[in-house]
Amino acid sequence: MERTYIMVKPDGVRRGLTGEIISRIERKGFKIVAMKKMLISQQTAETHYGEHKGKPFFEGLVRFITSGPVVAMVVEGPQAVSEMRRLMGATRPWEAAPGTIRADYATTVDENVIHGSDSPESAAREIGIFFKPEEIIG
Ligand code: DAT
Ligand code: MG
Numbered sequence: 621m622e623r624t625y626i627m628v629k630p631d632g633v634r635r636g637l638t639g640e641i642i643s644r645i646e647r648k649g650f651k652i653v654a655m656k657k658m659l660i661s662q663q664t665a666e667t668h669y670g671e672h673k674g675k676p677f678f679e680g681l682v683r684f685i686t687s688g689p690v691v692a693m694v695v696e697g698p699q700a701v702s703e704m705r706r707l708m709g710a711t712r713p714w715e716a717a718p719g720t721i722r723a724d725y726a727t728t729v730d731e732n733v734i735h736g737s738d739s740p741e742s743a744a745r746e747i748g749i750f751f752k753p754e755e756i757i758g
Contacts, residue, residue, distance in 0.1 A: 622700040623653065623756075624737045625746035630688035631731040633657070638691050641721060641734060644707060650697035654756040657691050668749055680730060692750045696758065701743050704736040 626645070628638050645652060660668070665682045672678050695704055709720025713732055716723035726732040737743035747756075 621696055621698065622740060622743075623694055623696045623747060624700040624704050624743045625735070625750065626693045626695045626704055626737075627735040627750075628691040628693075629685065629731070629733055629735060630690055631684075632725070632733040633689050633691055635725075635733075637725055637733060640725075641691075642693075644721065645693075645695055645704075648697075648703070648707060650695050650700060650704070651758075652693050653696045653758050654694040654751050655691065656751075656755070657689050658750075659689055660686050662686055664749060668746060677730065684730060694747055694751060694756055701737055701740050705738065708734050708736050 628641050632638060632641060642652065662682065665685045666673070669678065669681055669685070672681060697703065707721060709716025709722035711722075711732065712729050713722040713726035716726075718724075721734050722732050737746050
């Protein structure tokens with residue numbers, strides 16, 4: 621069993637896509653072992669997206685992810701990291717495979733509806749940023 625950090629981004633929450641995304645995760649057969657709606661602080665956003673610091677889109681990305689509530693989750697299942705990346709689709713929605721979340725619900729790279737960890741190591745790091753161990757109920 622593997623765990624990954626999944627987050628409905630502010631555009632997804634604003635557009636009322638949270639239920640649809642949760643539904644896809646559950647229908648797949650994955651288990652949501654933690655979930656909360658929250659506002660991300662500037663500091664937390666910069667830590668979460670630390671790998672992108674210095675890139676031209678970094679400031680805009682931090683501004684966007686702090687622009688409204690997100691729904692943060694820990695999702696568990698076999699190959700959860702890579703499988704959730706597959707369900708999400710490519711970062712650039714126009715490159716995302718048909719039927720993926722980003723292909724179905726997003727048009728731009730800067731508002732692409734969902735975040736998912738890109739490796740088991742990133743998942744462990746990101747879960748640790750957003751959840752206390754006792755908030756994860758397996
Ligand atoms: P992903 O979210 O698929 O893991 P990433 O880690 O490369 O993609 O980038 C994180 C987020 O940053 C991405 O979801 C949207 C934003 N982003 C990436 N590249 C961008 C770009 N060229 N212009 C604007 N935003 C970008
Ligand atoms: Mg990433």
